[in-house]
Amino acid sequence: MFDGALQPSHTDVIIPFQLExxxxxxxxxRLGGTLNDILGKHHYPAPVAxxxxxxxxxxxxxxxxxxxxxxFTLQAKGDGPVGLLxxxxxxxxxxxxxxSFNNEKLSSVPHGFSELLGDGYLxxxxxxGGDSERYQGIVxxxxxxxxxxAQYYFLQSEQIRTELKFFAAQTGPNFHTAALCLQAMPAADxxxxxxxxxxxxxxxxxxxxxxTLSAHEALDPTLHPHDVLFRLFHEGxxxxxxxxxxxxxxxxxxxxxxRAAAMLSNAEVQELAEGGAIEVRCEFCNSTYxxxxxxxxxxxx
Numbered sequence: 001m002f003d004g005a006l007q008p009s010h011t012d013v014i015i016p017f018q019l020e021x022x023x024x025x026x027x028x029x030r031l032g033g034t035l036n037d038i039l040g041k042h043h044y045p046a047p048v049a050x051x052x053x054x055x056x057x058x059x060x061x062x063x064x065x066x067x068x069x070x071x072f073t074l075q076a077k078g079d080g081p082v083g084l085l086x087x088x089x090x091x092x093x094x095x096x097x098x099x100s101f102n103n104e105k106l107s108s109v110p111h112g113f114s115e116l117l118g119d120g121y122l123x124x125x126x127x128x129g130g131d132s133e134r135y136q137g138i139v140x141x142x143x144x145x146x147x148x149x150a151q152y153y154f155l156q157s158e159q160i161r162t163e164l165k166f167f168a169a170q171t172g173p174n175f176h177t178a179a180l181c182l183q184a185m186p187a188a189d190x191x192x193x194x195x196x197x198x199x200x201x202x203x204x205x206x207x208x209x210x211x212t213l214s215a216h217e218a219l220d221p222t223l224h225p226h227d228v229l230f231r232l233f234h235e236g237x238x239x240x241x242x243x244x245x246x247x248x249x250x251x252x253x254x255x256x257x258x259r260a261a262a263m264l265s266n267a268e269v270q271e272l273a274e275g276g277a278i279e280v281r282c283e284f285c286n287s288t289y290x291x292x293x294x295x296x297x298x299x300x301x
Contacts, residue, residue: 020237022202063089080118081105257289
């Protein structure tokens with residue numbers, strides 16, 4: 001879609017913002033190189049790659065809206081050709097994603113969102129680490145896009161009005177994406193949930209303005225993200241907060257691979273063994289870690 005090079009300050013970023021007149025908050029996300037680093041590890045068919053791109057983008061949007069530091073995971077599991085879709089985002093800007101799919105099923109169905117995932121569920125998990133309890137919300141997969149399914153989750157499970165727009169463009173094997181989210185401020189701790197029958201102040205005006213955002217504006221590499229927000233919301237005032245820079249960074253490593261190998265049963269070791277060794281592969285980044293059978297025995301002691 002675009003011939004110009006992506007400006008470093010214009011992509012792989014999350015821009016938190018707040019509308020001063022209404023108090024609504026939001027996020028603008030743009031991904032380019034980081035996204036293609038992730039997708040390049042897998043060489044997915046185009047419809048699977050686009051779905052993984054949307055999941056990674058939305059993980060940045062939704063994870064950055066949470067008030068606690070930690071790891072936010074978006075997971076969709078269904079009975080369609082794409083059986084599992086996972087993206088996770090950490091509060092310091094690390095992003096990873098992968099999809100599991102059946103190529104035979106993929107060739108026999110239309111490539112819309114609902115056909116690719118089929119019937120299943122969408123899960124959002126927040127892991128703050130340490131002794132903190134993990135929080136997870138689960139809803140059925142609803143809507144015609146992943147963004148619509150996420151909106152449904154926030155409305156049904158969190159009682160928070162949320163409006164999401166997602167855009168994607170592909171040039172050769174490379175994707176660049178953008179997403180813009182508007183959200184009513186959640187109820188403060190100790191407050192009753194907001195009445196969803198009452199629209200938040202400024203909601204209709206703000207979402208009407210968001211609806212005017214075109215794919216070209218959202219994705220244009222020559223247009224600074226701040227300018228996108230100003231064009232949309234300048235009349236009511238828009239306050240932009242510190243940019244978060246996103247990078248592809250997997251959390252796998254030798255120590256995690258050793259723990260995975262140590263948990264294998266005897267039957268699993270025998271099934272996986274080839275040439276006197278087994279391989280543990282990270283689903284996210286495709287890194288492989290090889291252990292001899294003697295090393296596996298040592299790890300399991």
